[in-house]
Amino acid sequence: MKTLTRTRKIGGSLIVTIPRTIVEEEGLTENQAVKIDIQKIKKSGFGMFKGLGPLSKKDKFKGQLEE
Numbered sequence: 001m002k003t004l005t006r007t008r009k010i011g012g013s014l015i016v017t018i019p020r021t022i023v024e025e026e027g028l029t030e031n032q033a034v035k036i037d038i039q040k041i042k043k044s045g046f047g048m049f050k051g052l053g054p055l056s057k058k059d060k061f062k063g064q065l066e067e
Helices: 020-026
Strands: 007-010 013-016
């Protein structure tokens, strides 16, 4: 079963919480060894610049020394 969860820092370690639904479905108990496959989730940049619109000649980049 797959799920998304966040890491939390406790002391010098990172902790991952297993949701209750997975614990019940898999029949997990305390101190039981489990295998975890870790993959980072890439953040999507979709919608980051919402409302920016296209650039025009008026918006042309000027160097730092120009006014």
